[in-house]
Amino acid sequence: MPTIVVEVMPKAVLLDPQGKAVTGALHRLGNTAVSEVRIGKRFELTVDEVTDELLAEVKTYADEMFSNSVIEDVVSIEVQA
Amino acid sequence: MRIGVITFPGSLDDRDAQRAVRLAGAEPVALWHGDHDLHGVDALVLPGGFSYGDYLRCGAIAAHSPIMAEVVDAANAGMPVLGICNGFQMLAEAHLLAGGLIRNDHGNFICRDQGLRVENTSTAWTSDFAQDAEITIPLKNGEGGFIADADTIERLEGEGRVVFRYLGVNPNGSINDIAGITNERGNVVGLMPHPEHAVEAGFGPDTPAAMRSGVDGLAIFTSAIRALASV
Numbered sequence: 001m002p003t004i005v006v007e008v009m010p011k012a013v014l015l016d017p018q019g020k021a022v023t024g025a026l027h028r029l030g031n032t033a034v035s036e037v038r039i040g041k042r043f044e045l046t047v048d049e050v051t052d053e054l055l056a057e058v059k060t061y062a063d064e065m066f067s068n069s070v071i072e073d074v075v076s077i078e079v080q081a
Numbered sequence: 082m083r084i085g086v087i088t089f090p091g092s093l094d095d096r097d098a099q100r101a102v103r104l105a106g107a108e109p110v111a112l113w114h115g116d117h118d119l120h121g122v123d124a125l126v127l128p129g130g131f132s133y134g135d136y137l138r139c140g141a142i143a144a145h146s147p148i149m150a151e152v153v154d155a156a157n158a159g160m161p162v163l164g165i166c167n168g169f170q171m172l173a174e175a176h177l178l179a180g181g182l183i184r185n186d187h188g189n190f191i192c193r194d195q196g197l198r199v200e201n202t203s204t205a206w207t208s209d210f211a212q213d214a215e216i217t218i219p220l221k222n223g224e225g226g227f228i229a230d231a232d233t234i235e236r237l238e239g240e241g242r243v244v245f246r247y248l249g250v251n252p253n254g255s256i257n258d259i260a261g262i263t264n265e266r267g268n269v270v271g272l273m274p275h276p277e278h279a280v281e282a283g284f285g286p287d288t289p290a291a292m293r294s295g296v297d298g299l300a301i302f303t304s305a306i307r308a309l310a311s312v
Binding site for chain 2: 010014015017018020021065066068070071072
């Protein structure tokens with residue numbers, strides 16, 4: 001069955017404390033190549049079939065429930081077969 | 082005077098909020114997130130806790146609860162609505178208050194008695210305070226960092242809608258030390274610290290006078306009763 005994948009990231013201008021903590025852990029392991037880690041969310045929606053109506057509905061959910069536009073951006077909505 | 086306290090799955094401080102309402106002199110009414118009924122209350126408290134385990138975002142799933150339709154309508158009609166901690170996060174997610182709350186900048190959960198300055202005493206929940214009163218009430222959260230875009234911050238500051246500001250130390254990275262805000266009308270207030278845990282001597286924060294004698298939170302609830310009495 002097809003899957004609709006929605007990806008949400010914290011806004012670039014905002015501090016991402018989770019990412020900062022992981023960046024610190026990498027550096028403590030001795031890594032010097034990674035300057036920044038940012039952590040977002042990935043939603044996988046399993047559906048029977050993908051229609052334009054459903055995609056429009058999912059975009060609404062992505063904007064209004066999966067993300068909070070004050071602090072996050074929806075970076076992609078993709079269909080996987 | 083009847084003040085409703087809404088219990089969501091994962092609410093922890095609903096009983097404490099009911100007790101604060103009672104000690105302030107009003108009748109607490111237990112409300113349920115799954116109902117479409119405010120049972121005729123005069124004011125609302127959205128209590129603290131970890132609704133839905135803080136999944137998705139703090140307060141985000143609760144903000145889509147059935148009862149929130151009635152809460153939004155009541156707030157827009159002028160009913161006093163208070164959001165404490167997780168309740169503040171819900172009000173932000175429901176767009177009844179500006180901005181958002183994110184993980185504390187230092188990454189740690191924090192639990193301490195926190196000094197605050199009351200900067201707006203014209204809201205439904207702060208009229209019993211003196212202007213710029215300095216109070217101490219408990220703070221306990223992992224995601225209390227208040228953020229908003231620069232325009233929103235400027236508007237909040239310019240319109241005097243910052244109600245509570247952290248004193249002494251900024252515990253979580255909140256922009257401009259903002260601990261609590263109000264809407265344009267002044268009937269909806271949200272704050273991260275917990276006034277309901279500082280309402281009875283013997284169970285509040287320490288004060289210079291005596292251990293656990295702090296009752297600085299009580300005036301939040303008496304303010305709402307006064308606001309309702311004057312309507």
